[in-house]
Each structure stands twice: as C-alpha cells, then as structure tokens.
Amino acid sequence: MYRIVRREEIAPSVTLFEVEAPRIAKRHRAGQFVMIRPLESSERIPLTVADTNPLRGTVTLVVQAIGKTTIELCDNLGVGDSLATIAGPLGNPTHLGLPGKPDDVLGTVVCVAGGIGAAPLLPIVRGLRARGHRVITILGARSANMLVLEAPLQASSSELLVCTDDGTRGHHGFVTRLLADLLSKTWADERPIDLVFAIGPPRMMQACSEATRPFEVPTMVSLNTVMVDGTGMCGGCRVTIGKETKYVCVDGPEFDGHQVQFDEMIRRQGMYVREESRSLELYREHIETGCRAVPQAAE
Amino acid sequence: MPTRAHEPRPRGHDDLRDRITHRNDFKAKERARLPKVEWAEQPAAIRIHNIREVPYAYTPDQARAEAIRCLQCKTEPCANACPVGVDVPVFLHLVAEGDFKGAIREIRKTNILPAITGRVCPQETQCQQNCAVAKVHKDLGFAVSVGKIEAFLADWEREQLGIELPAIAADTGKRIAVVGAGPSGLTCGADLRRLGHAVTIFEAFQKAGGVLVYGIPEFRLPKAIVEAEVDVLRRMGVTFEFDTVIGQTVTVDELFEEGFDAVYIATGAGLPYFMEIPGEQLNGVYSANEYLTRANLMGAYRFPETDTPVLRRDRIAVLGGGNVAMDSARTARRLGAKHVHVIYRRSHAEMPARHEEVKHAMEEGIQFHYLRAPTEILATQDGWARGVRVQVCELGEADARGRRKPIPVAGAFEEIAVEVVVEAIGNGPNPLIPKTTPGLEVTRHGTLVVDPKTMMTARRGVFAGGDIVAGASTVILAMGHGRQAAQAIHEYLQAA
Numbered sequence A: 001m002y003r004i005v006r007r008e009e010i011a012p013s014v015t016l017f018e019v020e021a022p023r024i025a026k027r028h029r030a031g032q033f034v035m036i037r038p039l040e041s042s043e044r045i046p047l048t049v050a051d052t053n054p055l056r057g058t059v060t061l062v063v064q065a066i067g068k069t070t071i072e073l074c075d076n077l078g079v080g081d082s083l084a085t086i087a088g089p090l091g092n093p094t095h096l097g098l099p100g101k102p103d104d105v106l107g108t109v110v111c112v113a114g115g116i117g118a119a120p121l122l123p124i125v126r127g128l129r130a131r132g133h134r135v136i137t138i139l140g141a142r143s144a145n146m147l148v149l150e151a152p153l154q155a156s157s158s159e160l161l162v163c164t165d166d167g168t169r170g171h172h173g174f175v176t177r178l179l180a181d182l183l184s185k186t187w188a189d190e191r192p193i194d195l196v197f198a199i200g201p202p203r204m205m206q207a208c209s210e211a212t213r214p215f216e217v218p219t220m221v222s223l224n225t226v227m228v229d230g231t232g233m234c235g236g237c238r239v240t241i242g243k244e245t246k247y248v249c250v251d252g253p254e255f256d257g258h259q260v261q262f263d264e265m266i267r268r269q270g271m272y273v274r275e276e277s278r279s280l281e282l283y284r285e286h287i288e289t290g291c292r293a294v295p296q297a298a299e
Numbered sequence B: 001m002p003t004r005a006h007e008p009r010p011r012g013h014d015d016l017r018d019r020i021t022h023r024n025d026f027k028a029k030e031r032a033r034l035p036k037v038e039w040a041e042q043p044a045a046i047r048i049h050n051i052r053e054v055p056y057a058y059t060p061d062q063a064r065a066e067a068i069r070c071l072q073c074k075t076e077p078c079a080n081a082c083p084v085g086v087d088v089p090v091f092l093h094l095v096a097e098g099d100f101k102g103a104i105r106e107i108r109k110t111n112i113l114p115a116i117t118g119r120v121c122p123q124e125t126q127c128q129q130n131c132a133v134a135k136v137h138k139d140l141g142f143a144v145s146v147g148k149i150e151a152f153l154a155d156w157e158r159e160q161l162g163i164e165l166p167a168i169a170a171d172t173g174k175r176i177a178v179v180g181a182g183p184s185g186l187t188c189g190a191d192l193r194r195l196g197h198a199v200t201i202f203e204a205f206q207k208a209g210g211v212l213v214y215g216i217p218e219f220r221l222p223k224a225i226v227e228a229e230v231d232v233l234r235r236m237g238v239t240f241e242f243d244t245v246i247g248q249t250v251t252v253d254e255l256f257e258e259g260f261d262a263v264y265i266a267t268g269a270g271l272p273y274f275m276e277i278p279g280e281q282l283n284g285v286y287s288a289n290e291y292l293t294r295a296n297l298m299g300a301y302r303f304p305e306t307d308t309p310v311l312r313r314d315r316i317a318v319l320g321g322g323n324v325a326m327d328s329a330r331t332a333r334r335l336g337a338k339h340v341h342v343i344y345r346r347s348h349a350e351m352p353a354r355h356e357e358v359k360h361a362m363e364e365g366i367q368f369h370y371l372r373a374p375t376e377i378l379a380t381q382d383g384w385a386r387g388v389r390v391q392v393c394e395l396g397e398a399d400a401r402g403r404r405k406p407i408p409v410a411g412a413f414e415e416i417a418v419e420v421v422v423e424a425i426g427n428g429p430n431p432l433i434p435k436t437t438p439g440l441e442v443t444r445h446g447t448l449v450v451d452p453k454t455m456m457t458a459r460r461g462v463f464a465g466g467d468i469v470a471g472a473s474t475v476i477l478a479m480g481h482g483r484q485a486a487q488a489i490h491e492y493l494q495a496a
C-alpha cells in the first residue's frame, strides 16, 4: 500500500514524492491536504497535495525536511518503499472563483508562493487558469537553488515573476515587494487585481495580507498549524479568524488573510519547539552512532 | 506474553479452596453472606510511575470463589440490566463449577468484546446495580463482581486457548460497509460477518478500536487486549480499510456505487467541546481528546522513543468532573506532573465520574477543587498558560434533572497556578458524515436520527448507531446498537 513510485530532490532539503493512493488521487481538489505517517513510529503530519495523477492513482507531495519526521522521511524512504499512513484528502477545496461573485465572472488573480508554498499553490494556479482567470504568479525563495516548481508554475500561469532574497535570480527582494508593486501599479487600472492567494511561511503570508489590506484586495492564505488527526476531533489546529475559533483541518485550510490572527497562530506553532529539538537531536545521534540513544521508557 | 499481571501472592487462598470444595453445601442465606473476593491493585505510589493496568487479575480460584456468591436469581436482574443481555447467572454458574470454557462461550453469544467490557463497563449502573447479593447487604459494593469475572474469563481464554472463532454462515453474496472501527462498528461488523455477509470496516485512523485506543488510557484498558479482540474480526474474514475518512476519501453514496448493499455509520462522538472562556488559544491548552490521543494512540507517553510529543509539565489543571476528566488527570500524573488539579463546578456528590475512577484518582494524589467554575485561563507574557482563574460557587436549587446547580458567590475568585490545561467538558458528534451525506436527518445536538427498532436512518439502507446516535454514552451501549443494527441489516438484506 501507499508505495512511493517516484522520488526527486528538487531543491536542497526539498524532496518530491509520488505516492500510490488511488482513492485520494481520484477525489483530491486544489487546496486539500493529506495526513501522513512515514513510518509506524512516526507522528501524523499534514502535507498538501501538490499534484495528482488519477490514472496512475498517485498523489505528489513536496516535503521540506525541517524536523524529525520530515528529515526521517527524506532520509529513509525511496522508490519502492511505502508510507505507513496517508489519509485524505482533507480540508476544503479552494474556491476557484472571485469572492462574492458568480463563478463565471473572471478576473485577475495574483498567486504568491514563498519557498515550498509553491507546492500547494500549483494546483490552485492550474485550477484558476482552467476556469479562465488571468493568473500572475510570484515565486520567491531565499536563493536561486531554493526555487521549486518554477517550470510547471511558468507553464500554468499567465505571467510568472521570480524573486530571491539574495538576488541570485529574478528580482532581488521579497515576494511582498513584488506584490506591493503590482498592487500600486494596477490600482487605477482597468484590470485591477481581484484576488490574491499567498502560501508560504506564516510571516510571509502575514506580510502579504498586510500588503493587500490597504488596497482592500481579498487575500486567501493556507494555514499550517500543528495537527493530530486532521478530521476535527482534537481541536489542536484551532486558530482565531476575526473573533471566531476555527479548526484549520475542517474549516480551512484556507482563510481570509485579513482576518487571521497570525501572531497567535505562529506562537501556537512553537508549542513543541523544546520537544521537537530533543527528538531531532536524538535522531541525529542515532544516525551518527548507529544506535538509538533513547532513554528506557516507563513501558 | 500474558497481557495481564497477577497479584504476586494472593491472600486467603486456602479459604477460597475451601469455599470451592463446599460450593454445593451453602444455603442461599450463607451464600449471600460469603465475603466478597477482593482483588489487589498496584499501589498508587508505584503505579503512577508506569502505565500498566491498575487492578490485578483474579486467579482462577478467586474467580470461582467469587462466582459462588451468585444466588442464581430466577428473575435475572443482572442480565436484564446488561445492554447486550449477557446471561450472567448462567455464566457465573459455569465459572463456579470451574467450566471456564463454557462460561466464556456463554458470554460470547452476545458480547464479542468481553475482555474490554469486563474492564470498562460501568457495572455499578448496569449488571451489578440490582444484584440480589447487594440487596441483602444493602450495599452496592457487595454485588457479585460480574465485570471482574468477565474480564478474567476473557483473559483466561486468550492466554490459555486463544480466542475461539464463532461459526460463520455460508457466504450470502451481500456486502456491507461499516464506517468507524469503534466498539459499535466492530460489533456490527462481527455479527454481520457471522451471518455470512462480506464486511469492510472503514476507519479514519491507522488503528481499530475508536475510543478504546485513542481515549481510554492503557492503565485502564491495555491496548494489546484491544488488538487481540480486533484480530478475531480479522480472522473471521472482516476486511479493514484504515486511513480512510468517509465523507472525504469516499462518500456514503460512493460506497453504494462501489457495490455495497448497506452502510452502518458508527463514527462516534469525537468533536471536542471547549468552554469558550478567554485564554483557550494560549500555548499549553488542550482538549481532553487531543491530550489523550497524543498519549494513547500516538504513544506520547514514550516520547522521544515515539515521535509525537505531549507537554510534560509539573502543574496541570483538568477542567470537568466526568470519566474523561479522570482519565486525563491520571494520564497527566503518569506523564510526570507533580500537581494535578481537577476543577469541577459542582460538588463531589454531583460528579458524573464513576466512583471507582474518582477513588483511584484520589489515591494517586490528584487534587480536587469542587464548586469552582473556570472563568479564564491566565497567560504569561509570551503566551503560555500560567493558571486558571475560577469563580467560587455554592450549590443552589436542584434543576429539572435533580442536579443541584452551582451558583456563583459574588466576588469570590481564586487562581490555580498551572502550566497545562486540559478541557474535559464533553464531546459531540463530528459533522463530517451528515455534511457529506444527503438525506440524513440530524437532531439539534448533531446526532443522527434513526428508527429505534431497526437503527435505520432517514436514508434507505443506511443504518447508524453508537455515540453518533446516542451522543456520548458507553462502550456496551454502542455495542448493543451494533448488534441490533446487524440483525436489522440482515433482515433488510434478505427482504431486498
């Protein structure tokens, strides 16, 4: 089950996995995610589905190795291996129309991807284009070698703007800068920006939402809270949207960026920093010494 | 490996042998006066450092000697009060005679999970509630220990013989989809398989058991036991599809398109309620569901050997007074918390938790704060919980259900300093299935409406039971629904 049929390093510490999961491949819509456990001992972690191939019955995941679970996944699993769990598709599909307008009203949508955010953004870009919207994609990363999925984004967007923090490719600077430029340039245009999607690190999504706020351009962000089940039964993924509590896994993962309490969400993401670094430390020791230096548990 | 510990050296063993030898000589009056066979428990000071089961198992002699106390009442008040109608006097008689195999067969006729129900049934409000022996003593504590003997028999069978598979009827060619592998879904699936139908159980998580594996802690119900019972279904030829969220991965309508002839929905009541007081978004605040799922299903009590963490801090508050609150508090103690505070807005007398759980919790050094209604979770500067502010209450008039309501004492507040807060104030049904399945009828509590006889929902061929119908209830009631639905589905399929 859940066999890995393709694996590719697409950037430093970023690995693409194509995994057999026919039911999920058939049902998945842009914006939805899956919960996976790489190994039997693993934590359940959410990952966005970047692509599907319903004919092959596969889904594509793009994973950034940042902690124990993702590093262990990228270190250990290759073609022919299987994931212990992949459950989904979870969350709501992206609404691919303009907010508050009938579906057949077309417009200009700016899609902003920060780093690995390109993966969840790709099916949204494709979906929007398939509906006939004009899509300007802004793809940013720290450095040229960290840009992911540039080619498919280029192919599916009406226009692609690239930027890097260090100027090694495209514009020199943050995605927010490009976004702000676009907003002010088109402000008085005949074809103003109708909608923005921003997906990437929380601070980047927050900055994009702040950039669009004065222009009153609706801005959707995809939140990445800590999750356990992904089906609405633990409440661990709760966030405050406006004044209301919402569960990212069942009410989201996309929300109106102008309503999201980002500072609170970012704080909650750090709830296990101590435990996570301990876990990673032990894993690294294990890699180095070949034995897992884990204290004997109580049973 | 035996899954169950026995007390190192049972006390008073010679008396027990004596009782067994002379079992047929007792007159009813003498019988009713025989002392109850007490079981030993892991001492609190030791058990808070491990997650092993708290009570020790009966030995075979202890079980026999206890069963001899049964008066074999013709009216069977015990069997009548068991939601699945286990024939208690019959199996107790067989135990008294030493025919353990016969006894467990008798139980298994109506109860496929005896190792589980024997441990987690609230016997004091079910089979043991109207026990004639308790009546004689005018003390419920003297009821024949039906649950304890039931668990003994199931353990004995599993360890000595291996669990016996029930007979399975010839294939009917009908296929049934069961949604949710909790006690209700497992029971329904097993019964339908027994009748010769092909059964597939779809489960959202990676493991079967529902609350039995993610909620009820290891020290009350060892997971190896749940696994062994689930394995019986597998050996009977029931198919499991894990990691499948019905409504998301596949809808109920698609199950019919895939060729299933009927669907049983047993998705439980897994949606956690929060109190909706300020401070719930702080770091360190959990629902009991999340806290227990991390600890149990994901094995966080063994972190970092396992990957899923749960916060281990010295001081923790559990809000609520039910069984889930007791489970959370006792789990916290085993996760190393030095001070565990249970905060409950009514008094000890109104507490809904089982008496035994409260007793265990108190022995384990858990502190109870009665008549304290949480009003706010207090924050540190960097957004972590640092305490709970509570409103001091007093008991007012009884409400319509006879429970006395807590009335705030004007201006009286206290603060309890803690680093972790677990809210255990109840669960509701998850709206996922009703949301994605057209044609179901839902109550204002979010539970599914069914015909009480057939357990059929407003949609033909779609049945439901367990907590998704009853709201948060009990393992055995959920199983009772499963049985009832299996029978109804069988009849429905034959008529179809």
Ligand SMILES: Cc1cc2nc3c(=O)[nH]c(=O)nc-3n(C[C@H](O)[C@H](O)[C@H](O)COP(=O)(O)OP(=O)(O)OC[C@H]3O[C@@H](n4cnc5c(N)ncnc54)[C@H](O)[C@@H]3O)c2cc1C
Pocket: A033, A043, A044, A045, A046, A047, A048, A049, A062, A063, A064, A065, A066, A067, A068, A069, A070, A071, A116, A119, A120, A223, A224, A225, A226, A227, A228, A253, A269, A270, A271, A272, A273, A276, A277, A280
């Ligand atoms: C809806 C959603 C979609 C996501 N899509 C992707 C994706 O397509 N590609 C990708 O690389 N990452 C994605 N993530 C983030 C990914 O889940 C985390 O990077 C991963 O869980 C980190 O686990 P770890 O053990 O490797 O790292 P850890 O060291 O354990 O954690 C690093 C950080 O990741 C977050 N995290 C930890 N555990 C969890 C958890 N159980 N659930 C959610 N977040 C957690 C925390 O903020 C933590 O501080 C997504 C997250 C969400 C909520």
Ligand SMILES: Cc1cc2nc3c(=O)[nH]c(=O)nc-3n(C[C@H](O)[C@H](O)[C@H](O)COP(=O)(O)OP(=O)(O)OC[C@H]3O[C@@H](n4cnc5c(N)ncnc54)[C@H](O)[C@@H]3O)c2cc1C
Pocket: B120, B121, B122, B179, B180, B181, B182, B183, B184, B185, B202, B203, B204, B205, B208, B209, B210, B211, B212, B215, B216, B244, B245, B246, B247, B266, B267, B268, B269, B270, B292, B323, B324, B327, B430, B432, B433, B465, B466, B467, B468, B472, B473, B474, B475, B476, B478
């Ligand atoms: C902490 C705790 C302690 C308890 N202690 C006791 C006790 O000591 N004694 C007692 O009698 N009762 C106890 N209860 C209550 C008892 O556990 C429940 O009444 C019982 O488990 C209900 O059984 P069920 O089969 O209806 O649902 P559940 O046990 O909740 O099982 C439902 C299953 O369905 C799965 N599911 C949900 N949605 C979907 C979906 N869309 N697709 C696929 N699968 C899905 C869930 O993952 C779960 O495995 C306790 C409850 C809790 C929470």
Ligand code: SF4
Pocket: B081, B082, B083, B084, B085, B086, B088, B111, B117, B118, B121, B123, B126, B127, B128, B146, B147, B150, B476
């Ligand atoms: S199933 Fe529960 S209620 Fe019924 S006899 Fe056994 S312990 Fe008692």
Ligand code: SF4
Pocket: B069, B070, B071, B072, B073, B076, B077, B078, B079, B088, B089, B092, B130, B131, B132, B133, B144, B146
């Ligand atoms: S009520 Fe008590 S004494 Fe009577 S048959 Fe049942 S268990 Fe035995």
Ligand code: FES
Pocket: A226, A227, A228, A229, A230, A231, A232, A233, A234, A235, A236, A237, A238, A247, A248, A249, A250
């Ligand atoms: S992840 Fe548990 S409720 Fe969302």
